Amino acid sequence: PNEAMLIAVDLGATSGRVIAGTVTANSVELRQTSRFANAPVTIWEGTTPARHWSILDLYRGAIEGLRTAVREAAAANVSVASIGVDSWGVDYGRLSNGRMRDIPYHYRDERTTAGVAAAHALMPHAELYAINGLQHLPINTVYQLMADLEAGNLEGIDSILQIPDLFNYWLTGVQRAETTNASTTGLLDIRTREWSRPLVERLGLPFGMLPQLSTPGETIGSLLPSVTDEIGAASSVPVVSVGSHDTASAVVAIPSTSHDFAYISSGTWSLVGLELDAPVLTEASRKANFTNEAGVDNTVRYLKNVMGMWLLSECLGEWERAGTPQDLVSLLREAETVSGAAVFDVDHPELLPAGPMTRRIAARCDEAGQPIPSTPAEFVRSIVESLAAAYAVHINDACELSGSSVSSIHIVGGGSQNALLCQLTANQTGLPVIAGPVEGTAMGNVLVQARSAGIVSGDVETLRAIVSASTQLTRYEPQR
Numbered sequence: 001p002n003e004a005m006l007i008a009v010d011l012g013a014t015s016g017r018v019i020a021g022t023v024t025a026n027s028v029e030l031r032q033t034s035r036f037a038n039a040p041v042t043i044w045e046g047t048t049p050a051r052h053w054s055i056l057d058l059y060r061g062a063i064e065g066l067r068t069a070v071r072e073a074a075a076a077n078v079s080v081a082s083i084g085v086d087s088w089g090v091d092y093g094r095l096s097n098g099r100m101r102d103i104p105y106h107y108r109d110e111r112t113t114a115g116v117a118a119a120h121a122l123m124p125h126a127e128l129y130a131i132n133g134l135q136h137l138p139i140n141t142v143y144q145l146m147a148d149l150e151a152g153n154l155e156g157i158d159s160i161l162q163i164p165d166l167f168n169y170w171l172t173g174v175q176r177a178e179t180t181n182a183s184t185t186g187l188l189d190i191r192t193r194e195w196s197r198p199l200v201e202r203l204g205l206p207f208g209m210l211p212q213l214s215t216p217g218e219t220i221g222s223l224l225p226s227v228t229d230e231i232g233a234a235s236s237v238p239v240v241s242v243g244s245h246d247t248a249s250a251v252v253a254i255p256s257t258s259h260d261f262a263y264i265s266s267g268t269w270s271l272v273g274l275e276l277d278a279p280v281l282t283e284a285s286r287k288a289n290f291t292n293e294a295g296v297d298n299t300v301r302y303l304k305n306v307m308g309m310w311l312l313s314e315c316l317g318e319w320e321r322a323g324t325p326q327d328l329v330s331l332l333r334e335a336e337t338v339s340g341a342a343v344f345d346v347d348h349p350e351l352l353p354a355g356p357m358t359r360r361i362a363a364r365c366d367e368a369g370q371p372i373p374s375t376p377a378e379f380v381r382s383i384v385e386s387l388a389a390a391y392a393v394h395i396n397d398a399c400e401l402s403g404s405s406v407s408s409i410h411i412v413g414g415g416s417q418n419a420l421l422c423q424l425t426a427n428q429t430g431l432p433v434i435a436g437p438v439e440g441t442a443m444g445n446v447l448v449q450a451r452s453a454g455i456v457s458g459d460v461e462t463l464r465a466i467v468s469a470s471t472q473l474t475r476y477e478p479q480r
């Protein structure tokens with residue numbers, strides 16, 4: 001073999017992908033070898049329905065994708081250097097004696113409300129924030145764990161593994177907690193990047209269930225013989241820690257050659273913010289609900305979760321179930337001509353769970369004294385307009401709260417293909433928007449693996465220069 005393939009397993013809230021990457025000193029190329037649906041399931045649990053991830057379907061999708069990638073590598077006479085897994089944050093599997101017990105919950109399951117109350121009764125948010133720097137979102141692992149604790153769901157549990165860590169464990173037999181994703185739990189001290197024993201113990205959570213941490217670039221282990229066989233590899237392959245929080249990987253792949261940029265990692269959620277060297281833990285920052293998540297190479301992802309494409313996808317799902325399916329591309333084109341669209345609060349907590357989205361959006365518009373959208377194109381325009389408005393406010397706040405200034409905005413991920421959203425964001429912020437890469441997360445994943453394999457060297461800026469030299473970007477100038 002004369003070239004090496006790096007395989008990214010990238011799990012998103014709506015689909016999973018296995019992507020084969022090749023990296024040189026000035027290029028990164030990705031090829032999707034498989035894509036599979038991530039369809040959550042809701043099941044009755046005695047007193048309430050509960051929303052879960054269909055985790056075994058996802059794992060099967062990953063294994064089948066790895067098998068395809070390995071076959072393609074062999075056919076091209078290329079060796080597989082390593083595998084890296086990333087996914088959405090906050091969720092986890094519970095294990096005892098190495099066995100997964102129970103099905104991981106979906107962060108949109110409503111049991112978290114009880115968890116928030118339980119946590120804050122023991123430790124007010126201000127005290128949590130001083131340690132973990134995490135914005136208050138009911139989906140945070142810490143609140144889920146408190147709900148589990150109250151429900152007796154941690155009895156007999158000796159280890160919890162976040163989704164990528166769980167996959168890494170099933171692939172290698174080694175249990176580790178990768179730092180960038182661990183920072184979404186609320187149990188990490190963001191200044192030391194270690195688990196916060198005082199915080200965990202004050203909440204009455206068992207400290208011993210938290211695995212040893214690993215940082216992006218470290219090798220976790222190599223494929224178990226059974227997995228090596230299952231995917232048809234000639235020999236075992238190393239599994240490497242990447243920015244296993246999808247947002248951390250996406251931020252690595254921002255194609256910027258300077259440092260004064262804001263980013264929007266746009267998928268199911270929009271993660272809007274800045275990269276900083278140190279966390280901002282002020283009261284003003286906490287009140288504005290900004291988060292300090294751990295980034296690759298000791299960076300801080302200072303950002304805010306905005307509801308994102310979830311609003312659009314829920315509306316599309318609703319229209320489909322009603323027997324009036326819509327095509328997003330034509331809807332977006334139609335939305336370009338809608339004027340006077342309502343602007344509503346996209347971050348309203350009622351928009352978080354799955355449910356009747358158009359009705360909820362209509363209620364938000366009504367509440368704000370705005371016209372209520374009636375056609376699908378009006379809903380789409382209103383969503384996109386409101387997202388762009390939220391981005392503008394949050395980017396401005398992020399700069400003020402951290403004492404930074406920015407001269408451009410990078411949009412990476414699926415939403416970078418949404419021209420209307422990109423243009424409206426440029427208009428609302430008065431800053432140029434640079435859109436792409438679409439597969440930013442997989443790209444960041446692959447680049448950290450490439451550095452770990454010694455194919456490239458250097459800091460995150462070096463990795464970004466590679467992205468910028470090898471991807472097609474679209475620039476949107478602000479229009480008034």
Ligand code: LRH
Pocket residue numbers: 013087088089090107139245246247267268269271305
């Ligand atoms: C985006 C994301 C986000 C988290 C949420 C759970 O996919 O990882 O950064 O807050 O999902």
